[in-house]
Amino acid sequence: MHLxxxxxxxxxKRIAKILAPKEPKQVRVSGMDTFEYKDPDAEDRTVxxxxxxxxxxxxxxxxxxxxxKVDANELIDAEVITTPTHVKIVAALRKLGKEATHxxxxxxxxxxxxxxxxxxxxxxxxxNPDVEFDRVFYSAITKTEIEGAFENPASIxxxxxxxxxxxxxxxxxxGASLTRYLSISAGRxxxxxxxxxxxxxxxxxxxxxxxxxxxxxxxxxYWEVNAILKDSDDAMVNVQHKNSxxxxxxxxxxxxxxxxxKASVSSVxxxxxxxxxxxxxxxxxxxxxxSSIGFTASNAMRIAESLYTNGFISxxxxxxTVYPESIDLRAQIEIFSKGPFREYAQKLLAKDKLVPxxxxxxxxxxxxIYPASLAKKSELNEQEWKLYExxxxxxxxxxxxxxxxxxxxxRFDISGEEFKANGARxxxxxWRWYYPYNAPQDRLLxxxxxxxxxxxxxxxxxDKETQPPGRYGxxxxxxxxxxxxLGTKATRHEIISKLYSRAYVHGNPLxxxxxxxxxxxxxxxxxxxxxxxxxxxQLEEDMNRIAEGNVKEENVLNESRKMLHExxxxxxxxxxxxxxxxxxxxxxxxxxxxxxxxxxxLMVRRxxxxxxxxxxxxxxxxxxSLPLPKSGQIIVTxxxxxxxxxxxxKIINPGKRPWDLGxxxxxxxxxxxxxxxxxxKQPKVPIPDKITDVPxxxxxxxxxxxxxxxxxxxxxxxxxxxxxxxxxSLPAGxxxxxxxxxx
DNA sequence: GCAAGGTC
Numbered sequence: 001m002h003l004x005x006x007x008x009x010x011x012x013k014r015i016a017k018i019l020a021p022k023e024p025k026q027v028r029v030s031g032m033d034t035f036e037y038k039d040p041d042a043e044d045r046t047v048x049x050x051x052x053x054x055x056x057x058x059x060x061x062x063x064x065x066x067x068x069k070v071d072a073n074e075l076i077d078a079e080v081i082t083t084p085t086h087v088k089i090v091a092a093l094r095k096l097g098k099e100a101t102h103x104x105x106x107x108x109x110x111x112x113x114x115x116x117x118x119x120x121x122x123x124x125x126x127x128n129p130d131v132e133f134d135r136v137f138y139s140a141i142t143k144t145e146i147e148g149a150f151e152n153p154a155s156i157x158x159x160x161x162x163x164x165x166x167x168x169x170x171x172x173x174x175g176a177s178l179t180r181y182l183s184i185s186a187g188r189x190x191x192x193x194x195x196x197x198x199x200x201x202x203x204x205x206x207x208x209x210x211x212x213x214x215x216x217x218x219x220x221x222y223w224e225v226n227a228i229l230k231d232s233d234d235a236m237v238n239v240q241h242k243n244s245x246x247x248x249x250x251x252x253x254x255x256x257x258x259x260x261x262k263a264s265v266s267s268v269x270x271x272x273x274x275x276x277x278x279x280x281x282x283x284x285x286x287x288x289x290x291s292s293i294g295f296t297a298s299n300a301m302r303i304a305e306s307l308y309t310n311g312f313i314s315x316x317x318x319x320x321t322v323y324p325e326s327i328d329l330r331a332q333i334e335i336f337s338k339g340p341f342r343e344y345a346q347k348l349l350a351k352d353k354l355v356p357x358x359x360x361x362x363x364x365x366x367x368x369i370y371p372a373s374l375a376k377k378s379e380l381n382e383q384e385w386k387l388y389e390x391x392x393x394x395x396x397x398x399x400x401x402x403x404x405x406x407x408x409x410x411r412f413d414i415s416g417e418e419f420k421a422n423g424a425r426x427x428x429x430x431w432r433w434y435y436p437y438n439a440p441q442d443r444l445l446x447x448x449x450x451x452x453x454x455x456x457x458x459x460x461x462x463d464k465e466t467q468p469p470g471r472y473g474x475x476x477x478x479x480x481x482x483x484x485x486l487g488t489k490a491t492r493h494e495i496i497s498k499l500y501s502r503a504y505v506h507g508n509p510l511x512x513x514x515x516x517x518x519x520x521x522x523x524x525x526x527x528x529x530x531x532x533x534x535x536x537x538q539l540e541e542d543m544n545r546i547a548e549g550n551v552k553e554e555n556v557l558n559e560s561r562k563m564l565h566e567x568x569x570x571x572x573x574x575x576x577x578x579x580x581x582x583x584x585x586x587x588x589x590x591x592x593x594x595x596x597x598x599x600x601x602l603m604v605r606r607x608x609x610x611x612x613x614x615x616x617x618x619x620x621x622x623x624x625s626l627p628l629p630k631s632g633q634i635i636v637t638x639x640x641x642x643x644x645x646x647x648x649x650k651i652i653n654p655g656k657r658p659w660d661l662g663x664x665x666x667x668x669x670x671x672x673x674x675x676x677x678x679x680x681k682q683p684k685v686p687i688p689d690k691i692t693d694v695p696x697x698x699x700x701x702x703x704x705x706x707x708x709x710x711x712x713x714x715x716x717x718x719x720x721x722x723x724x725x726x727x728x729s730l731p732a733g734x735x736x737x738x739x740x741x742x743x
Numbered sequence: 744g745c746a747a748g749g750t751c
Contacts, residue, residue, distance in 0.1 A: 007749075007750080008749090008750060008751090051749090051750085052749080052750050052751075053748075053749025053750040053751095054748065055749090055750095058746090059745095060745090065744080067744070067745080072745095075745085107749095112748060112749055113749085115749090116748095167747075167748080168746085168747075168748075170746090171746045171747045171748080172747080173746090174746075175745065175747075177745085178746095179744095179745045180744095180745060183744090183745080190744070191744065193744065193745070195745070197745090197746045197747070198746070198747075199746080199747065200746080302751095305750090305751070306751090309751075317750090487747080487748090488748070488749090490748070490749065491747065491749085494747090495747085
């Protein structure tokens with residue numbers, strides 16, 4: 001039997017369909033769908049099966065799992081084992097592998113694809129050591145490419161796979177040991193650990209650096225002088241003094257002073273401006289465009305994935321910005337000559353020649369993202385449609401003409417002072433007709449010529465100040481990561497999500513917590529390697545050397561482990577310092593403002609039972625407290641409540657979108673109000689006389705309350721639930737419920 | 744419980 005292995009299920013299905021003389025048979029093997037056919041030239045049947053990317057994972061043996069017992073240092077030279085992550089697929093691979101006489105690896109045409117293929121082959125060779133194997137390379141699953149690839153099978157590039165494997169080992173060993181070191185050092189064990197990694201840490205450093213730049217920024221005041229003119233047809237023109245920023249108020253005042261009531265046109269310059277045709281979408285460009293119309297990176301990718309699996313767009317994870325020749329582009333446009341985009345498709349098809357733009361990056365992995373089929377609006381939800389439309393319009397735009405603007409620069413003389421106005425008018429929409437996103441508005445000026453005189457109908461002086469550089473939005477950050485070589489098309493958005501879920505950042509644009517400052521500062525000082533994108537560039541270089549056969553993987557790994565030993569030694573030499581500054585950062589993230597009762601700091605605290613609340617540093621003299629939700633990471637944001645002067649709070653739960661709780665005091669007041677309203681709706685129940693009559697309070701609980709000097713219903717009602725919870729170790733929420741019942 | 748890379 002000839003076994004063909006593709007990287008994913010859908011690729012296996014489509015390859016089988018292209019290669020099979022008639023419709024391939026779908027056969028289930030160990031719970032996996034495979035595709036079978038009989039090639040007339042072959043003696044035997046062919047089976048095509050798909051993997052799900054990597055089906056195995058690197059890890060340390062179980063003995064290393066205990067963070068308290070196993071030191072970070074020991075991880076460096078620990079054995080690295082391969083464990084299956086997709087058990088069903090591995091089982092199917094073994095079963096089919098045993099039967100196979102010949103295996104063809106048909107995974108994606110890139111380094112990870114080579115490694116994924118070798119991983120699968122290794123599993124097969126364990127059960128069938130002498131099996132024959134080869135490799136095919138293709139850049140798009142089209143009839144021409146697939147047939148061409150299978151007519152000319154090549155051999156597996158084991159060096160390239162080794163290069164990929166070295167990356168896996170280095171990432172695991174560096175990531176795990178530094179994560180463990182920092183987490184232990186900060187006393188953050190359990191799910192609040194402080195993670196470190198080759199990609200995530202330099203990315204976090206970018207965000208922290210930007211925040212530092214903002215903090216160091218000193219804004220400078222400046223003044224702007226504008227005037228409003230009216231021409232003979234009563235058309236208004238807004239003009240600005242040629243000094244767009246006056247740094248001295250006196251100078252602006254002086255200009256205001258002299259501006260009279262007539263303006264004369266001193267010059268009119270008109271010229272042309274060209275907007276270049278956009279290039280085909282790769283993942284980064286797509287996320288950037290989606291981000292500019294309001295999608296988060298992860299949402300954009302999640303939706304793209306579903307559009308892809310439903311056949312509406314091509315594969316969304318690609319670096320390529322050049323359409324491969326094997327795709328019949330005209331036919332792809334023709335698909336849209338009916339339906340909601342027909343107007344656009346027809347206009348393109350009427351062109352003599354369809355020449356698409358080419359981006360800077362040309363790769364072998366996949367084609368750029370383009371629409372694969374015609375969708376009906378009713379088949380998609382609103383968000384899916386928006387992104388589908390984005391992909392369709394971008395695809396069209398890449399065949400369109402340049403957009404052309406007519407620009408006008410007019411200078412005016414008002415009482416000897418020069419003022420200016422800029423106009424722009426889109427004269428040739430070109431590609432902008434197909435792709436109307438983020439289009440600059442026309443700025444129309446009336447027809448003016450030199451010597452024209454206008455009335456000055458108003459003047460104004462605005463005081464402004466220079467603004468600090470903006471924080472990174474997700475789209476911008478992903479572009480920057482790509483420029484620096486951090487992460488891949490498939491992982492950049494996941495890295496960003498990781499930073500959110502680890503509570504290193506919040507908000508969009510991204511804002512780092514104090515903990516992030518502390519983590520990055522500690523690493524930059526004592527383990528700088530892991531905070532720089534150079535580590536990735538160095539790794540890329542090493543991987544290229546391995547791939548070219550110039551160096552053995554083992555040598556690169558030895559070198560890397562040696563470096564990591566040095567890094568950990570440096571950390572150990574400064575352990576007290578590091579521990580202290582990490583803990584200080586963590587503490588700072590818990591400060592939520594000043595206590596309204598006593599002026600001490602209000603902090604996020606933990607009761608003995610482990611539940612969180614906001615408490616006052618003045619305790620026990622001050623009892624001020626506010627409740628917090630039971631689960632989720634608590635992030636104190638920069639926003640301050642206008643009414644209560646304390647910071648707003650966000651709650652992060654894994655897998656859920658962050659919950660903006662707002663001001664904890666407002667939230668508590670709101671909560672009490674809804675409780676009261678709820679209660680008002682309920683039929684009146686008499687308030688119990690004895691504490692043991694309160695539903696939910698039994699003998700044991702009553703005893704506990706008694707120990708805390710709560711004997712009567714009145715005392716229960718008046719108690720501070722959180723304080724009482726601390727003394728009795730009864731849940732505060734329950735106490736509050738009982739209080740409701742006796743109020 | 745640790746990374747980053749595939750894929751869903």
